[in-house]
Amino acid sequence: MTNTTASNKTPLDVRPRHMEFPYADMSTRDFFDNNCLKSAYIAAMSATFPDGEAEFIKSVRPYRNDTKDPNLKEQIKGFIGQEAHHSLQHKRFNEQLRDKGYDVPRLEKVFLKDLEWSIKRRSDKQRLAFTVCVEHLTAVFACDYLNHREHWAGMEESIDQLMHWHAVEEIEHKSVAFDLYMEIFGDRRLLKKSMCIALILLPYRFMKYQARLLWWAKRMPRWSEVKGFWKFMYGKQGMTRRMAPHLKDFFRDDFHPWDQDDSHFVDEWKESVYNPDYDLKAKAA
Ligand SMILES: [Fe+2]
Ligand SMILES: [Fe+2]
Numbered sequence: 391m392t393n394t395t396a397s398n399k400t401p402l403d404v405r406p407r408h409m410e411f412p413y414a415d416m417s418t419r420d421f422f423d424n425n426c427l428k429s430a431y432i433a434a435m436s437a438t439f440p441d442g443e444a445e446f447i448k449s450v451r452p453y454r455n456d457t458k459d460p461n462l463k464e465q466i467k468g469f470i471g472q473e474a475h476h477s478l479q480h481k482r483f484n485e486q487l488r489d490k491g492y493d494v495p496r497l498e499k500v501f502l503k504d505l506e507w508s509i510k511r512r513s514d515k516q517r518l519a520f521t522v523c524v525e526h527l528t529a530v531f532a533c534d535y536l537n538h539r540e541h542w543a544g545m546e547e548s549i550d551q552l553m554h555w556h557a558v559e560e561i562e563h564k565s566v567a568f569d570l571y572m573e574i575f576g577d578r579r580l581l582k583k584s585m586c587i588a589l590i591l592l593p594y595r596f597m598k599y600q601a602r603l604l605w606w607a608k609r610m611p612r613w614s615e616v617k618g619f620w621k622f623m624y625g626k627q628g629m630t631r632r633m634a635p636h637l638k639d640f641f642r643d644d645f646h647p648w649d650q651d652d653s654h655f656v657d658e659w660k661e662s663v664y665n666p667d668y669d670l671k672a673k674a675a
Pocket of ligand 2: 473525528563
């Protein structure tokens with residue numbers, strides 16, 4: 391990883407792409423490595439996206455005209471468009487998962503209740519701060535997904551396409567909410583406090599949602615699936631250990647999301663993975 395040298399602002403053009411993926415081609419509900427725990431974990435995450443990403447948009451919107459930076463204003467527009475499309479695509483994916491046996495739309499309702507409970511307790515400033523934190527978590531997750539492809543092997547093709555596109559756009563817009571928050575409030579103490587809450591709350595909720603999906607599906611994990619999931623999440627080469635140093639970075643007093651320049655993932659995706667057949671706008675042009 392290289393460090394950005396110029397200004398710590400989003401170096402990329404943030405614009406929404408109207409993608410569509412063939413989820414119906416999914417052969418099994420256990421779409422990730424034929425492991426119900428790994429699959430339910432990703433499905434649980436996907437359950438949070440439709441309303442979670444809508445919340446990102448709602449938390450940014452009240453301040454979008456307060457920035458004095460015209461570039462940031464444009465990027466906010468792109469950010470809102472991208473998150474709206476992520477919501478839509480994950481909603482479609484979640485419906486396909488229900489047809490396969492995991493009732494993710496039912497879980498979306500559980501998450502919405504949890505989200506509403508949290509929002510009620512936050513001011514607009516705290517909502518934006520929380521969005522900044524979750525955007526960082528999402529960008530770190532996205533970077534891991536793109537950087538350690540071998541650990542994500544065994545994903546059904548259409549889901550891999552969905553996650554790859556989502557990861558790329560999360561990297562593209564990773565500093566938009568941060569830059570807006572810093573310009574309007576500049577309060578790093580609240581960011582750090584919010585991140586501590588996010589690091590406890592989110593893993594707890596994902597685990598709870600994962601268990602619910604399996605319970606509703608009456609799917610008991612085999613011992614080999616438990617071992618596979620444990621290795622994937624908490625093993626020596628596991629996701630938690632890989633992500634930890636990047637999460638720690640957030641607590642630095644001079645942290646900026648583009649301290650780590652991972653824009654090459656976006657270029658690589660555009661050059662070798664991006665499929666214009668899935669891009670409705672490109673197809674129509
Ligand atoms: Fe997103
Ligand atoms: Fe995002």
